[in-house]
Amino acid sequence: MDIKEYISSGILEQYVLGLCTPKEADKVEQYAEQHPEVQQKIKKLQSCMEHYADLHAIPPPPKLKNRILGKIHHLEDCKGLSVEYKRGQTLEQSPVVPQDNFRRLWSGIAVLMIFSLGFLSYSLYEQQKLANQKLAGLYSEIQYIKADYRELRVQSDQLQAQYAVLKDAGTRYVHLRGSNMAPQSLAVIYYNPDHKKTYLNVVRLPDPPSGHQYQLWADIDGKHYNMGAVKVNDDGSENLHTMPFLENSRGFAITLEEQGQSKVPTVAKMCLSGSL
Amino acid sequence: MINEQQITQLLNRQDKQAISILYDRYAASLYGVALKIVHSEEVAEDILQDVFIKAWQKGVDYDSRKGSVFTWLLNITRNRAIDITRSSSFRKQAKILELNSFAHESNNGNGYTEELNVNQIGLRWMVNQLDLKYQKVIELVYFQGFTQSEVVEQLGIPLGTVKTRLKIGLREMRKFFEDTGTI
Numbered sequence: 001m002d003i004k005e006y007i008s009s010g011i012l013e014q015y016v017l018g019l020c021t022p023k024e025a026d027k028v029e030q031y032a033e034q035h036p037e038v039q040q041k042i043k044k045l046q047s048c049m050e051h052y053a054d055l056h057a058i059p060p061p062p063k064l065k066n067r068i069l070g071k072i073h074h075l076e077d078c079k080g081l082s083v084e085y086k087r088g089q090t091l092e093q094s095p096v097v098p099q100d101n102f103r104r105l106w107s108g109i110a111v112l113m114i115f116s117l118g119f120l121s122y123s124l125y126e127q128q129k130l131a132n133q134k135l136a137g138l139y140s141e142i143q144y145i146k147a148d149y150r151e152l153r154v155q156s157d158q159l160q161a162q163y164a165v166l167k168d169a170g171t172r173y174v175h176l177r178g179s180n181m182a183p184q185s186l187a188v189i190y191y192n193p194d195h196k197k198t199y200l201n202v203v204r205l206p207d208p209p210s211g212h213q214y215q216l217w218a219d220i221d222g223k224h225y226n227m228g229a230v231k232v233n234d235d236g237s238e239n240l241h242t243m244p245f246l247e248n249s250r251g252f253a254i255t256l257e258e259q260g261q262s263k264v265p266t267v268a269k270m271c272l273s274g275s276l
Numbered sequence: 277m278i279n280e281q282q283i284t285q286l287l288n289r290q291d292k293q294a295i296s297i298l299y300d301r302y303a304a305s306l307y308g309v310a311l312k313i314v315h316s317e318e319v320a321e322d323i324l325q326d327v328f329i330k331a332w333q334k335g336v337d338y339d340s341r342k343g344s345v346f347t348w349l350l351n352i353t354r355n356r357a358i359d360i361t362r363s364s365s366f367r368k369q370a371k372i373l374e375l376n377s378f379a380h381e382s383n384n385g386n387g388y389t390e391e392l393n394v395n396q397i398g399l400r401w402m403v404n405q406l407d408l409k410y411q412k413v414i415e416l417v418y419f420q421g422f423t424q425s426e427v428v429e430q431l432g433i434p435l436g437t438v439k440t441r442l443k444i445g446l447r448e449m450r451k452f453f454e455d456t457g458t459i
Contacts, residue, residue, distance in 0.1 A: 010443040017417050017442065018351065019424055029342065046347045048450045051458050052418075053350055055399040056308035064321055065299050068328050072292050075329070 006031060007041050016045040162199060162240045170194040174252055176272035181256070182206060185272050187230075189252045190240070198227070198249075199240040205232060205254075205271070212256055216243060217265050219251035219275065224265050230254055251275030283345055287335035295332050302346055306353045312419050313357035314366070323360065327353050358421030398456075405452050410445030413438060 014020050015028045032039045165171055171192040178185035186203040200216060208214055214230035227243050253273040255265045278297060286294035306327060310320040330352055331338075338348055360366050403411065416422040416430060427438045453459045 008443075010439045013443045013446050014424075014439070016446075017414075018354070019417065019442075033341075042343070044450065045446060046343050047459065048446055048453060049418075050305075050344070050346050050350065051453050052414075052449060053305045053309050053346075055402060056312055057304040058308040058311060059304045060307040060321065060324060061317075064324060065296075065303070068299065068325050069292065069296060071325065072295060072329060072332050075332075076292065 003031075003035050003037060007038060012038070012041050012045060016042065016049060162242075165192050165195055165197045165199065166190060168192055168195065172276055174274045174276055176252055176254060176274040178272055179270050181269065182271040187254060187272050189243075189274070191249060191276065193247065196245045196247075198243045198245045200230065200243050201240050202230060202232060205230075207232060208256060211259050213259055213261075214254050214271070215257045215261055215265070217253045217255065218246045218249040219253065220246060220248050221250070224253070226261060226263065227252075229261055249276070280340070280345060284338065284340050287331070287338050287345070290332060290335050292332055294335065295328050298331065298345065298349065299328060302349055305346075306349060309350065309419075310353055310357045313354070313421075314360060315370075319360060319366070320357075323353060323356050326356050330356075354418070354421070361421070398458075401456070402449070402452055406445070406448055410441055410448055413441045414445050414449070417442065 011020070011024065011028060015025060020028065028038075028042070032042055171190050174189040174191060176185075176187040176189060182205070185205050187205065188201040188203060190197075190199040190201070192198070205214065214232070216227040216230050217224040218227050225246055227246065231241055251274060253265065254271050255267070256269040256271055257266055283294050283297060286297075303324060307320055307324055310323040311317065314320055314323065327349060331349060338345065342348075361370075412431070413427055416427050417424075422430065424435060424438050424442075427433075428435050431438075450459070
């Protein structure tokens with residue numbers, strides 16, 4: 001058949017509009033492969049239909065795209081699962097010999113499927129067990145983190161309170177200087193009668209000999225009152241120790257006492273002192 | 277800008293990135309075509325989903341020698357939409373919807389029914405330019421999935437006339453696109 005005749009016969013328009021029988025369509029594709037002019041005409045007609053479709057374009061609802069991509073993602077995951085189990089399969093498949101009974105083939109397939117299902121459900125079970133273990137681990141981790149957080153909050157609150165006092169205009173600083181007993185020692189008392197707060201900052205103090213501890217005293221009208229034991233910073237970090245607030249304190253002193261707080265300061269063992 | 281060849285490669289590898297790109301480019305046209313066939317937004321959305329999932333699954337089979345990706349997608353869309361209009365459940369629903377159809381139909385006296393709800397400028401332009409008799413056969417075939425014999429029945433014209441009108445109709449359409457600088 002003359003190619004020009006074929007091209008102008010209208011068969012290509014029918015092909016592009018999906019009106020050909022499978023036989024006719026095969027013929028068209030054959031001609032297209034053999035004759036570039038046929039291929040060209042088909043391309044032009046298809047392009048025409050594409051533009052026709054574009055004229056009818058209406059934007060679909062915006063959420064549709066993600067819905068579709070999500071579905072495909074899900075299908076992808078399911079595909080991955082079945083691919084994985086195929087890799088793990090170590091079954092020997094029963095050989096299909098042509099002379100064999102049809103029944104053997106089918107029972108072989110059935111056995112294969114049962115094993116495959118068994119393996120699949122087992123691997124799913126294992127996966128779930130693993131997931132549950134992970135979950136339990138995560139849960140206890142969360143508990144630890146919660147506890148840590150609570151501790152940090154408490155510390156943070158304390159620090160904020162201390163800072164507030166230090167900044168406060170009504171806070172008096174008292175430097176406690178070392179006596180002959182401990183000449184290099186230094187401590188600072190922050191005393192705020194408005195807030196009724198007293199903080200002690202131990203800057204430098206030698207470790208007390210065993211069986212002894214330091215004790216803080218307030219000088220009120222010439223008499224010394226016990227303010228409690230002085231904790232030496234164990235980790236060397238700067239921190240303020242909250243001490244009891246005693247009104248009308250005029251000065252402070254730290255003495256070395258025996259373990260177990262003494263009621264009266266051993267003046268001879270006074271290490272630091274200072275007055276407002 | 278990603279080209280047709282690169283998209284084909286992604287499709288053949290079943291890379292879902294291809295689907296994202298194709299959606300951005302063609303979803304509106306495909307949706308519009310589906311909507312014109314099934315007259316329901318809900319069904320058209322489902323069709324779009326079916327089309328893109330199929331495109332992802334059958335991407336390995338796409339052969340660029342047979343036509344562009346867009347043409348491939350259009351054919352999948354049209355076939356799916358027309359299949360749905362032929363299903364019994366759809367026909368039942370359509371009967372109910374007939375009472376509150378969104379497309380106003382009018383009979384222009386020639387035995388044709390026309391949808392007046394054309395709201396796109398380009399489409400309206402073409403509708404005005406192209407002879408009605410060509411438009412009608414193309415629409416019946418393209419949007420209603422009629423075979424040529426069904427067109428013969430519907431319009432009461434001989435088979436030869438149907439073939440000729442399709443041929444000339446497409447030729448006129450092509451001329452329209454060339455004249456308006458689309459091509």
